[in-house]
Amino acid sequence: MPISNLTTISGTPFLRFLSTSGDGNVANSVATGDYSGAATDFYFQPGATQVFRIGMTQFTVSDNATFNQGDYAGIAAGLTNGVKLFQRINSVETQLIGGFTIKTNKDFFAASPDVELSTFAGTAQTISIAFKTFADSNAYLTLDGRTSDRIIVRLNDNFTSLVDQRFIIRGNRL
Numbered sequence: 001m002p003i004s005n006l007t008t009i010s011g012t013p014f015l016r017f018l019s020t021s022g023d024g025n026v027a028n029s030v031a032t033g034d035y036s037g038a039a040t041d042f043y044f045q046p047g048a049t050q051v052f053r054i055g056m057t058q059f060t061v062s063d064n065a066t067f068n069q070g071d072y073a074g075i076a077a078g079l080t081n082g083v084k085l086f087q088r089i090n091s092v093e094t095q096l097i098g099g100f101t102i103k104t105n106k107d108f109f110a111a112s113p114d115v116e117l118s119t120f121a122g123t124a125q126t127i128s129i130a131f132k133t134f135a136d137s138n139a140y141l142t143l144d145g146r147t148s149d150r151i152i153v154r155l156n157d158n159f160t161s162l163v164d165q166r167f168i169i170r171g172n173r174l
Contacts, residue, residue, distance in 0.1 A: 011172030014052065018042040018153050018167040031155060031165040036080075039156040042167050046145035054141040054151060055134035055171040057085065059108075062126040062164040067117060069106045073127065073162055078104035081156035085131070087141055088150040096141075097131060124163065140171060 016024030022045045031042050046052050065074025072078045082101035086093045097111050105127060108115045114130035133141050143149040153167045 011053065011174045013170075014173050015168060015170050016044050016052075018044050018151065018169065022150065029166050031153070031167065032159050032162045034158040034160050035155045036158045039081075039154050041152050041154050043150045043152040044143070044169055045148060045150045046143050046173075048145045050145040051174040052143045052169075053134075053171045053174065054143065054169045055132070056169070057131045057133070057141075057151065058168045058170070059083070059102075059129045059153075060126060060164070060166050060168070061162060062124065063162050064122075064124045066123050067105050067125045067127060070104050072102075072104055072157075073125075073165075075157075075159075075161060078107075079157040082107075084154045086150075086152040086154060087143075088148075088152060089144075090147045090149070093152070126164075134171070 017026050017029035019025065019028035019042055020040065021028045022043045024044050029042070033040070061073045063073035067073060070078055082103040084101050085096040087096055100111050102108060102111060108127055108129045112129050112131055114132055116128045118126045133139060141151065143151060151169055159165055
């Protein structure tokens with residue numbers, strides 16, 4: 001591709017973890033609790049003077065089980081309420097990925113073409129799903145700290161049997 005056709009991307013690259021504190025640090029980012037009693041948000045919210053442009057959102061789920069299509073990781077028969085991805089702009093929440101809720105392993109494949117299922121030694125498996133907003137649509141999800149914008153993953157099921165579950169965003173900070 002000629003250099004004249006390359007898109008110039010300004011800003012500092014970043015990687016942040018969605019967490020219950022919303023600060024982007026790895027602390028409080030492991031989503032393996034029992035959230036069946038009340039919905040719990042794992043989110044990132046920029047500081048009051050910051051603007052972040054998200055180019056990719058990634059989910060990773062690990063379990064000490066073989067993943068079946070109709071399960072969620074090794075959680076038999078999948079989730080009741082599911083995993084939902086939202087963008088909050090000016091206090092208005094919009095459910096992303098077409099309003100789709102992930103309840104089973106096969107839902108990961110329906111939601112994105114960028115899914116990898118890895119098997120390590122033994123029966124433990126990890127599934128990784130990427131929503132590549134910038135690569136897929138040449139657009140970022142923009143979060144503006146001045147209006148308390150957020151990217152949110154909402155959980156309302158029991159995930160205590162999982163080994164690990166995290167949600168990560170990548171992009172650039174203006």
